[in-house]
Amino acid sequence: MKILLADQHRDMLLMYRALLEQRGDEIVTAFDGTHGELVSKIINADIPRVQSSQLLKMARDRRIGTVKMVNAPGVSGTTDNTEQHVILFPFFPEELFAKIEEACPSGKACGGVDDE
Amino acid sequence: MAAIFVLLTVLLGIINVIDFTLATQDADRLTQIIAEGRGLFVDNRFDSDRIKPDGMRGPMGPTSPEMPDSLRYFTFAFGSDGSVQTVSFHLTAMTEEDARQWAASLRQENTGWTRLSYRYRTYERDGATYVTVIDQGRELISAYRILIISAVGEAVFLLISFGVLIVLSGKLLDPIEKADRRQKQFIAEVEHNFKVPLTVLNAGTELLERQHGATEVSRSMRGQLRKLNALVGDLGRLTLLDEGKTDRTAANLSSLVQSAYDQYKERLSVLTYQLEISSGITYEADAAAFTAALHELFENQVKFGRSCASCRLFTEGNRILLIFANDAALPSGQYDQVFDRFTRLSNAEGIDGAGLGLARVREVVKAHNGRIEASVKDGIFTVRISL
Known part of the structure; x- marks a missing residue:
């Protein structure tokens, strides 16, 4: 599976890149959605700059599975109803893996984006 | 505040009850004097226990020597044969006929207050029923004044107390509210700032175990991380509740x-x-x-x-x-x-x-x-x- 990991925390990218690569996934990392070059590798579009929220929408429009990593989900542990696959900080690796499987059952392209 | 209000009301209530009771007792003493005088308030009927002619002192203090003449009252005697005799009539607010009818309406009673400020007594003498009614308007005015003053005074006291309470409560509660806000803010910041580091530690522990195999040390770290995760999760849910976010x-x-x-x-x-x-x-x-x-x-x-x-x-x-x-x-x-x-x-x-x-x-x-x-x-x- 090709996975784009976008997060502003380098340590997060370091750890989860290593873990996901161990699973055999092809990982592209970005500190934020403005790394259009990296983004374009996933969504096959020429996009110079894009914020994480726009990236998520573009991915969904192209039917690319996304997992949104959030800090404060909302009222009672639920999130905005338009979000399908969301994982709350702090989480364990197996929880993220499960979310990725849930969001990307086709195994084609998937993105994990920190929406902080 | 409620306790003070209740205490004050009870205290003032007791004072007013005593005041009215004394006024009633004074009136009854006068009607008793008149009854013993067979319907007349005659000064040579006073004995030393009640009023001393030189000092006119009674149990509750000095009494005016003018009282026998200033007291407004009337007495009627109702005979068993239906006859009515005017024993005394010292009122100016009504006619003797009106007073007679009033007395007739009180024949079956014993003693009490009538028409707000008149005290009456009925008694038997020489085979006839005597009804004496005395005017206590001036004495009751004093009692009513005390009642009004105590009610107004209590209301003013309550208003002032509320005002003082409102002014002071803000100052007294302010430190407590500040401490509570600081605690909630601290919890929110801890919860927020711990999340990503914990996630990184979770991933790092998993990575080490995959690379080097699970050890007692790594399992112990996992256990502690789970506790920390649970704690941060609890803090996060508390923060949401602190913010009043519920969906009812x-x-x-x-x-x-x-x-x-x-x-x-x-x-x-x-x-x-x-x-x-x-x-x-x-x-x-x-x-x-x-x-x-x-x-x-x-x-x-x-x-x-x-x-x-x-x-x-x-x-x-x-x-x-x-x-x-x-x-x-x-x-x-x-x-x-x-x-x-x-x-x-x-x-x-x-x-x-x-x-x-x-x-x-x-x-x-x-x-x-x-x-x-x-x-x-x-x-x-x-x-x-x-x-």
Whole structure:
């Protein structure tokens, strides 16, 4: 599976890149959605700059599975109803893996984006 | 404030009752004098026990020597043959005929007040029924003045007290509110700033285990990380409740309690358990938050129950009551401090937990306009929620 990991925390990218690569996934990392070059590798579009929220929408429009990593989900542990696959900080690796499987059952392209 | 108001009202009430009682006693003394004078207020009828001619002093202080002439009264004698005789008539506010009719209406009575400010007495003399009525208007004016002054004084006192209370309460409560705000802010910041580092540590531990194999050390780290994750999760949920974020809709509490119990049924089976849920109890509730609170309460029973526990949901009047109980090695008393954050009771030693579960339950109950209290009686720890 090709996975784009976008997060502003380098340590997060370091750890989860290593873990996901161990699973055999092809990982592209970005500190934020403005790394259009990296983004374009996933969504096959020429996009110079894009914020994480726009990236998520573009991915969904192209039917690319996304997992949104959030800090404060909302009222009672639920999130905005338009979000399908969301994982709350702090989480364990197996929880993220499960979310990725849930969001990307086709195994084609998937993105994990920190929406902080 | 309520206690002071009640005390002041009782005190002023007693003063006014005494005042009116004395006024009544004074009036009765005068009517008694007139009765003994067979309807006449004659000064040579006074004896030394009542009024001394030189000083005109009575039991309640000096009496004016002008009183026999200034007193307004009348007396009529009603014979058994139906005759009516005017014994005395010293009123100017009505005719003698009107007074006679008034006296006739009082023949069957004994003594009392009539027409607000007149005191009367009926008595038998020489085979006739005498009715004496005296005017006590001036004396009662004084009593009424005291009543009005005490009522107005109490109202003014209350207004001033409220004003002082409002001014002072802000200053007194301000430090407490600031401390509470700081604590909540701290918890929110801890919760926020711990999340990503914890996630990184979770991933790092997993990575090390995959690279080098799981060891006792790595397993111990995982265990501690799970506790930290749970703690940060609890803090996060508390923060949301502090912000008052609930999503209340019509919820079937009976179903929520049953569902929560079903998830803990197996773990609670080690206890002698009594479950009583009245059906069809609904309430405007945030189902998710309420369910989380129920889970905390059942979890508490799993952790701290020794041999028996119970859960009851029922209505009492217009209130919904939810009562959790389990035996506990604690002395009897009120234990509301158990709802404070990071507070654990003496029986929690050696049992996992950060002391946030019941704090969260209280926040959920408060967010639902309910009340919660905890107590121990005869070795039974009870959490009582009232909605």
